[in-house]
Amino acid sequence: MRLEISLGRLRNEFVAKITELSGQDINLCYQCGKCSAGCPMxxxxxxxxxxVIRSVQLGLAEDITSSRTPWLCASCLVCTVRCPKGIDIASVMEAVRQIALRRSEDFIDPAGLERDTVAELPPIALVCGFRKLTG
Ligand code: SF4
Ligand code: SF4
Incomplete structure (x- = not known):
């Protein structure tokens, strides 16, 4: 019983943090799928x-924070524009990234990049990558 209460509190804390950081009411989502249908990534x-939105509704923090999706999101806002409930899904993706980055869980390790790879990449891609994918 105590474990259930504790897990429930943790789930609620995760949902509350996503809501606070994104400013979105996740519960408005009715799973129409229009966001995913238009997503180029x-x-x-x-x-x-x-x-991702459904997992947030259910408080499945582990599923979301272990997913590559928030990191692969290009922040193009197509999903946000298409959502009939006005949910800014891109902001939810950003909130998930922020939670990980605040825990120092970077998606890329700049020091671990191959020199040849770095030499081939445009500098702006590196700068954008470091800004978005590292804390
Ligand atoms: S903002 Fe991210 S999740 Fe939304 S459509 Fe663009 S790439 Fe996909
Ligand atoms: S478009 Fe909006 S309402 Fe539809 S599934 Fe995506 S977040 Fe939910």
């Missing part, structure tokens, strides 16, 4: 945008 995501 969905083909490489392990969770579709609507699945």
């Amino acid at each position: 969905s083909f490489i995501m392990d969770l579709l945008p609507n699945q």
